[in-house]
Amino acid sequence: MGPVIEARGICKSFSIPSVRRETVREHALDFFRPRPHERLRVLEDVGFELRRGESLGIMGRNGSGKSTLLKIVAGIYAPDAGTLAVHAPLTPILELGVGWNPDLDAIDNIELLGTVMGMSLRELRTATQDILAFAELERFAHLELRHYSSGMAARLAYAVAFRAVRDVLILDEIFAVGDAGFKERCQGRYRDLHRAGHSMLLVSHEPRTIATFCKRALLLDHGRIVMDGPSAAVADRYLMLLTEAPAEHAPAAAI
Amino acid sequence: MTSVATTHVPAGHGHFGGLVWTLIRTDFKTRYHGTVGGFVWALLKPLTMFLVLLAVFSYVFASEPQYRLDLIIGLFLYEFFQEATKSGLLSLRAKGYLLTKARFPSWVVVVTSASNAAVTLALFSVVLLVFLALSGRAPTASAVALYAVYQLHYLAIVTGFSLAASVLFMRFRDLNQVWEVVTHAGFFVAPIIYPLGILPERMHGWLYLWPPTPIILFSRSVLVDGRVPSALAHALLTVEAVGILAIGALVYRARAPRVAEYL
Ligand SMILES: Nc1ncnc2c1ncn2[C@@H]1O[C@H](COP(=O)(O)OP(=O)(O)OP(=O)(O)O)[C@@H](O)[C@H]1O
Numbered sequence: 141m142g143p144v145i146e147a148r149g150i151c152k153s154f155s156i157p158s159v160r161r162e163t164v165r166e167h168a169l170d171f172f173r174p175r176p177h178e179r180l181r182v183l184e185d186v187g188f189e190l191r192r193g194e195s196l197g198i199m200g201r202n203g204s205g206k207s208t209l210l211k212i213v214a215g216i217y218a219p220d221a222g223t224l225a226v227h228a229p230l231t232p233i234l235e236l237g238v239g240w241n242p243d244l245d246a247i248d249n250i251e252l253l254g255t256v257m258g259m260s261l262r263e264l265r266t267a268t269q270d271i272l273a274f275a276e277l278e279r280f281a282h283l284e285l286r287h288y289s290s291g292m293a294a295r296l297a298y299a300v301a302f303r304a305v306r307d308v309l310i311l312d313e314i315f316a317v318g319d320a321g322f323k324e325r326c327q328g329r330y331r332d333l334h335r336a337g338h339s340m341l342l343v344s345h346e347p348r349t350i351a352t353f354c355k356r357a358l359l360l361d362h363g364r365i366v367m368d369g370p371s372a373a374v375a376d377r378y379l380m381l382l383t384e385a386p387a388e389h390a391p392a393a394a395i
Numbered sequence: 396m397t398s399v400a401t402t403h404v405p406a407g408h409g410h411f412g413g414l415v416w417t418l419i420r421t422d423f424k425t426r427y428h429g430t431v432g433g434f435v436w437a438l439l440k441p442l443t444m445f446l447v448l449l450a451v452f453s454y455v456f457a458s459e460p461q462y463r464l465d466l467i468i469g470l471f472l473y474e475f476f477q478e479a480t481k482s483g484l485l486s487l488r489a490k491g492y493l494l495t496k497a498r499f500p501s502w503v504v505v506v507t508s509a510s511n512a513a514v515t516l517a518l519f520s521v522v523l524l525v526f527l528a529l530s531g532r533a534p535t536a537s538a539v540a541l542y543a544v545y546q547l548h549y550l551a552i553v554t555g556f557s558l559a560a561s562v563l564f565m566r567f568r569d570l571n572q573v574w575e576v577v578t579h580a581g582f583f584v585a586p587i588i589y590p591l592g593i594l595p596e597r598m599h600g601w602l603y604l605w606p607p608t609p610i611i612l613f614s615r616s617v618l619v620d621g622r623v624p625s626a627l628a629h630a631l632l633t634v635e636a637v638g639i640l641a642i643g644a645l646v647y648r649a650r651a652p653r654v655a656e657y658l
């Protein structure tokens with residue numbers, strides 16, 4: 141069987157916020173001035189394949205473009221160039237801690253996030269209790285999200301996403317949140333899903349996580365894939381990268 | 396020349412009925428705080444407003460009973476327009492937290508944003524029809540059907556506007572303020588408190604371009620006066636509604652792929 145994700149030549153750049161014009165007023169006032177084209181190149185010519193049933197790690201320094209790459213793979217951002225084919229339904233777990241409707245309770249928020257992730261109302265009727273149980277938040281089912289602690293909100297989001305998984309799962313820094321017990325449960329669920337044949341894409345800064353959960357990994361630097369190989373070797377190279385140029389923070393160059 | 400091509404398999408196997416229902420239900424619940432009292436008030440508000448306005452206008456315009464109904468219809472229909480376009484414009488930003496969670500047909504968020512205003516409009520319409528029937532001026536079935544068709548046109552117009560405005564609002568962050576000024580000024584462009592007849596004939600065509608104008612005039616005409624506008628007038632309204640919806644959909648399609656980046 142062919143790969144579930146095929147990405148080739150993916151490029152992505154953003155206009156730098158300081159030169160973005162954000163209001164009608166700014167556009168009107170600057171109408172006759174030439175528009176400076178300052179863009180931040182975040183991904184350049186990124187290509188990889190995720191094979192069926194594989195768990196692939198992605199490492200890289202802050203700002204190297206990992207989250208941007210996952211959002212493109214998930215279809216949340218559009219690439220500027222390149223081809224991307226995702227051959228199976230995909231569930232992203234990205235920055236889930238933030239973003240709930242604060243005026244609704246957990247049950248309604250689960251329904252919102254669940255349906256957005258492609259679950260049907262019938263599925264959710266049976267899943268809601270499981271989700272609350274996984275997050276250990278049954279007691280807070282009818283509490284409005286505004287009163288949740290940030291950790292509780294994050295747990296709820298992961299519980300929904302783990303339950304919504306159809307085939308491919310992509311995770312951004314997920315094992316970094318929650319207390320030790322919850323982390324443990326997430327990792328257990330991750331192992332179960334992997335064993336059940338799901339394909340995974342996992343971003344982490346933690347060399348041990350990548351080495352434990354993935355056989356193969358990619359190393360992103362300045363928006364390019366600089367290494368694609370066994371996860372232990374990639375983790376070592378990542379640590380070297382950190383010591384090599386600790387001061388340099390910039391992602392890809394501005395043009 | 397760079398090539399871009401992306402293909403995805405939808406996670407929900409293409410069914411988003413559940414998403415549509417959840418968005419409408421939670422919008423309603425958020426607005427009325429999920430309490431029984433809030434829910435009852437939501438249902439009673441159009442009735443209460445109708446009765447209050449009726450009482451006040453009956454007193455103020457005692458000599459012109461026709462005027463008070465025209466005024467009430469104009470006020471309610473304009474309020475729908477104001478409220479629905481405002482929540483449509485804000486919809487993508489307000490629901491931005493969902494856009495970064497997964498890939499899904501985000502236009503659903505925009506299209507459902509008018510649901511609260513539409514519920515109010517529907518309740519008002521029921522109250523209005525009951526009042527007309529009780530006062531012995533029950534409109535004919537075809538008049539009611541025409542009125543319903545006008546409201547569908549109104550919804551199409553509001554949806555078209557919302558599709559375009561919601562994505563443009565991501566780039567122009569003061570668009571909501573501009574639109575607020577426009578709708579406030581537009582209140583006086585639409586013939587709500589004055590009859591269209593007091594303006595010179597040559598201006599009428601232009602006034603009809605402001606969508607609430609034809610909707611308000613036609614609705615009054617069929618329900619209160621019992622007069623059906625000409626076929627040409629109907630055709631122009633349909634052209635206007637379909638045109639606005641089509642332009643909105645095109646603007647949306649061009650802008651939507653980049654919306655998540657600007658959240
Ligand atoms: N929507 C956006 N608009 C403008 N710039 C953006 C946007 N999203 C990301 N960037 C920029 O792209 C670069 C890469 O960001 P990204 O989030 O992909 O990094 P990352 O590798 O995930 O970093 P971290 O390890 O800190 O999570 C950063 O410089 C960031 O400022």
Ligand SMILES: [Mg+2]
Pocket residue numbers: 206207208312
């Ligand atoms: Mg990141």
